[in-house]
Amino acid sequence: xxxxxxxxxxxxxxxxxxxxxxxxxxxxxxxxxxxxxxxxxxxxxxxxxxxxxxxxxxxxxxxxxxxxxxxxxxxxxxxxxxxxxxxxxxxxxxxxxxxxxxxxxxxxxxxxxxxxxxxxxxxxxxxxxxxxxxxxxxxxxxxxxxxxxxxxxxxxxxxxxxxxxxxxxxxxxxxxxxxxxxxxxxxxxxxxxxx
Numbered sequence: 057x058x059x060x061x062x063x064x065x066x067x068x069x070x071x072x073x074x075x076x077x078x079x080x081x082x083x084x085x086x087x088x089x090x091x092x093x094x095x096x097x098x099x100x101x102x103x104x105x106x107x108x109x110x111x112x113x114x115x116x117x118x119x120x121x122x123x124x125x126x127x128x129x130x131x132x133x134x135x136x137x138x139x140x141x142x143x144x145x146x147x148x149x150x151x152x153x154x155x156x157x158x159x160x161x162x163x164x165x166x167x168x169x170x171x172x173x174x175x176x177x178x179x180x181x182x183x184x185x186x187x188x189x190x191x192x193x194x195x196x197x198x199x200x201x202x203x204x205x206x207x208x209x210x211x212x213x214x215x216x217x218x219x220x221x222x223x224x225x226x227x228x229x230x231x232x233x234x235x236x237x238x239x240x241x242x243x244x245x246x247x248x249x250x251x
Contacts, residue, residue, distance in 0.1 A: 086169075086180050087130040088162075088203045090211035095194035096219055102127040103215060105148035111141035111159060122147035131211065133203070135166045135179040146192060158193040160213070162186055164203075171205075180204050192216055 094101045102125035110117035120126050122145070133140045144158040163185040170177045181203040188196045194214040203210055 086178060086203050086205045087132050088181070088211050089128060089207070089209045090131050090213050091128050091209045092126060093212050093214050094217040095214040096217045100127060101215065101217065105146055105151070107145040107147055109143050109145070111143050128209070133162060133164060133181050138165070139163045144193065156191045158189045158191050160186070160188045160193065160196055178205060
């Protein structure tokens with residue numbers, strides 16, 4: 057009887073240890089990470105006043121509020137659908153007009169994936185097409201079409217930007233003779249002032 061109680065106690069301890077999730081250190085969601093970039097320079101940028109929300113999503117699905125600058129954003133996909141669309145609304149003064157909104161749509165296939173006993177099941181997404189309007193967005197590039205739970209930037213959204221030239225101080229056309237720029241200054245001859 058005592059051996060049975062010890063075996064039962066050991067089985068309970070093993071079952072409890074097997075139920076914890078400390079063995080699952082991976083991100084359990086396949087969320088595509090998007091980075092915002094300049095179409096002019098190709099470098100990463102932060103966009104102030106950008107509100108990103110789901111198109112056709114229930115209730116308020118805003119990922120960003122528009123009150124802080126955005127440089128990267130996760131764009132979750134719906135496993136029960138074959139596409140997900142995101143609306144980019146610009147809240148900056150002069151751009152706060154729905155006619156300037158951009159819509160980015162990802163078409164994909166949802167792939168069920170069993171990670172492990174500790175991590176359970178999840179979905180991966182195989183992106184097969186991307187479309188976008190081009191009001192302020194120039195283009196969207198998917199660097200890796202298989203979206204997994206590995207933490208990595210997979211999407212690059214390029215915005216139309218312009219390089220701003222630094223302010224140059226005004227320089228006079230003829231700094232040698234600022235009083236009369238049309239006549240060059242003639243140096244005096246200290247040895248012979250009459251010459």
